[in-house]
Amino acid sequence: MIKNKNGKSGGSFVKGALILGVASLIVKLIGAFFKIPMTNLINDDGMGLFNGGYQIYTFMFIVATAGFPVAISKMVAESLARGDERDAQKVFQTAFSLLFIIGIVGSAVLFTFAGAFARAVNMPDAELGIKAIAPAIFFVSMASALRGYFQGRQNMYPTAFSEVIESAGKLAIGLLVAGFIMNMAVDPSAPSVFDAAAGVVKSSHIRTVYASAGAILGVTAGTFMSALLLICIYLFTAKQRREHRALSPTVGASRGRGSILKALVLIAIPITIGASVSSLTTLIDMSTISRRLVVNPAVFDRYSFMFSQGTDFARKVAEEGWNLAEINVQKATTLYGMYTGKALTMFNLPLTIVVALGTSVVPAISGSLAKNNQSRARGITESAIRLALLFGVPCAVGMSVLSGGVLNLLYHTDNAKTVLSILSLAIIPVAAVQVTNAILQAYGKVYYPVVNMLIGGAAKVIFNYFAIPFLGIEGAPIGTFICYLIIAVINTVEIVGLAKIKFGAVNTLIKPLAAAAVMGAAGYFLARVLPSSGIMTLFEIAACAVIYIIMIFVVRAVRRKDVLNLPKGERIAAVLERFKLIR
Numbered sequence: 001m002i003k004n005k006n007g008k009s010g011g012s013f014v015k016g017a018l019i020l021g022v023a024s025l026i027v028k029l030i031g032a033f034f035k036i037p038m039t040n041l042i043n044d045d046g047m048g049l050f051n052g053g054y055q056i057y058t059f060m061f062i063v064a065t066a067g068f069p070v071a072i073s074k075m076v077a078e079s080l081a082r083g084d085e086r087d088a089q090k091v092f093q094t095a096f097s098l099l100f101i102i103g104i105v106g107s108a109v110l111f112t113f114a115g116a117f118a119r120a121v122n123m124p125d126a127e128l129g130i131k132a133i134a135p136a137i138f139f140v141s142m143a144s145a146l147r148g149y150f151q152g153r154q155n156m157y158p159t160a161f162s163e164v165i166e167s168a169g170k171l172a173i174g175l176l177v178a179g180f181i182m183n184m185a186v187d188p189s190a191p192s193v194f195d196a197a198a199g200v201v202k203s204s205h206i207r208t209v210y211a212s213a214g215a216i217l218g219v220t221a222g223t224f225m226s227a228l229l230l231i232c233i234y235l236f237t238a239k240q241r242r243e244h245r246a247l248s249p250t251v252g253a254s255r256g257r258g259s260i261l262k263a264l265v266l267i268a269i270p271i272t273i274g275a276s277v278s279s280l281t282t283l284i285d286m287s288t289i290s291r292r293l294v295v296n297p298a299v300f301d302r303y304s305f306m307f308s309q310g311t312d313f314a315r316k317v318a319e320e321g322w323n324l325a326e327i328n329v330q331k332a333t334t335l336y337g338m339y340t341g342k343a344l345t346m347f348n349l350p351l352t353i354v355v356a357l358g359t360s361v362v363p364a365i366s367g368s369l370a371k372n373n374q375s376r377a378r379g380i381t382e383s384a385i386r387l388a389l390l391f392g393v394p395c396a397v398g399m400s401v402l403s404g405g406v407l408n409l410l411y412h413t414d415n416a417k418t419v420l421s422i423l424s425l426a427i428i429p430v431a432a433v434q435v436t437n438a439i440l441q442a443y444g445k446v447y448y449p450v451v452n453m454l455i456g457g458a459a460k461v462i463f464n465y466f467a468i469p470f471l472g473i474e475g476a477p478i479g480t481f482i483c484y485l486i487i488a489v490i491n492t493v494e495i496v497g498l499a500k501i502k503f504g505a506v507n508t509l510i511k512p513l514a515a516a517a518v519m520g521a522a523g524y525f526l527a528r529v530l531p532s533s534g535i536m537t538l539f540e541i542a543a544c545a546v547i548y549i550i551m552i553f554v555v556r557a558v559r560r561k562d563v564l565n566l567p568k569g570e571r572i573a574a575v576l577e578r579f580k581l582i583r
Contacts, residue, residue, distance in 0.1 A: 054219065072148030392431025461479075
């Protein structure tokens with residue numbers, strides 16, 4: 001457990017967020033080193049199959065485990081706030097046993113029904129990848145129990161280390177296997193469809209299918225390594241926990257495992273439903289993109305640069321002899337791969353700190369409320385929302401303005417430029433939702449995010465259904481923006497009433513928007529007057545970051561109490577106050 005300088009348990013929620021944030025940033029960078037070369041290796045159609053299988057797995061493991069890390073961290077934090085070490089340990093043991101069973105069942109279901117899942121999202125070629133990722137549900141279930149336990153103790157280091165190991169394993173194994181398969185020779189006269197020993201595959205499309213499955217196998221390897229590391233850390237610290245339990249006083253009547261299990265499930269289920277709704281909309285997004293694009297085949301004409309004669313896609317059509325319906329399904333899969341493999345990869349990178357902030361907020365607020373410290377809980381709530389927007393707003397504007405240069409830098413093509421420029425704007429409401437969902441859960445209102453996510457998700461599905469046949473793939477990011485804007489507004493209204501916080505729109509939203517607008521204008525100008533190159537793109541990104549940092553102090557968007565939550569916060573605040581940069 002983190003100790004403050006007075007030796008008391010606690011620790012700044014921002015410090016915990018920074019630990020997870022740094023780890024998540026490393027994870028995202030490793031993920032970028034995985035997805036960017038992987039996209040260049042297996043192309044957009046291969047990434048369509050990869051993300052098809054991966055999103056089905058994501059939905060399954062969210063259904064199985066999503067609510068439990070939050071529930072475990074909340075209950076462990078509350079037990080420790082009461083000084084009851086024994087109860088905290090019993091919470092973990094109960095949760096671990098339950099998640100062990102859930103993991104086995106989840107893996108078996110995903111493997112057995114892989115073909116049915118692939119056909120349900122109109123991507124039959126994704127079946128092999130779904131089978132390759134099925135065991136990961138078991139490993140991630142084990143990791144979820146352990147991460148929730150350590151987070152409840154406000155010890156974010158095990159979670160941080162395990163996330164990095166998981167991502168590194170995915171990178172190494174996934175790229176190695178996919179690279180090996182993509183280097184196999186194509187021989188239409190080969191006796192078997194895929195012969196790894198001989199290094200021969202029957203067609204380039206089949207090679208892509210197997211390579212996407214090989215890439216997904218890296219995810220399974222990474223989750224295994226992560227779970228193994230967390231188990232080792234838990235066993236290594238066993239002696240310290242026994243000493244704490246020996247010194248822990250008996251606090252009231254000891255709870256039985258049945259009552260603990262009931263409390264865990266009551267907290268976890270609504271959180272799981274809320275998270276599942278979010279993932280479900282991604283699955284529906286995938287299904288609607290594929291199904292609704294083929295409703296109006298004329299929409300593919302606007303993407304002739306991807307499908308016209310002379311492209312890799314046209315070559316595969318000639319090899320496979322697909323009929324018109326099959327060609328349209330493959331075009332939809334390729335567009336989905338472009339959207340998820342490029343635009344969504346870039347979109348997810350800036351959300352790292354915000355996700356970590358939300359994870360750290362739950363035990364921090366729960367612990368404060370358990371001690372009946374309403375003032376501290378309210379202060380954490382206000383700071384968390386403000387920090388989320390201070391970070392999310394410039395990322396949204398900067399990514400949107402520089403989308404073409406960023407894609408050219410990383411993928412040597414900007415075919416997802418329009419999609420990314422639209423999708424980037426959704427970073428603002430998504431950042432708000434990440435933190436406000438966590439805040440509502442910490443206050444015990446675990447059903448509020450569920451209802452709100454259902455409302456936003458329904459809006460997205462309706463928009464996608466009617467818009468994608470006419471707007472093409474660009475309809476998906478617009479639907480995402482609408483979805484999360486609705487959720488963010490409802491969440492914020494509920495938090496203002498629940499926590500009695502003073503949500504000052506000027507300080508929380510308007511000032512960051514003003515600073516980001518100046519930054520965005522500068523970035524737009526630089527992108528159009530400077531030569532197009534990787535070096536210039538990096539310069540534009542750095543210039544935008546510097547301009548935004550200057551502007552947030554010019555408009556006085558940073559407050560003293562936010563700075564105090566940072567490590568060495570008092571020293572930093574003193575320097576900033578000397579120059580009258582904060583208040």
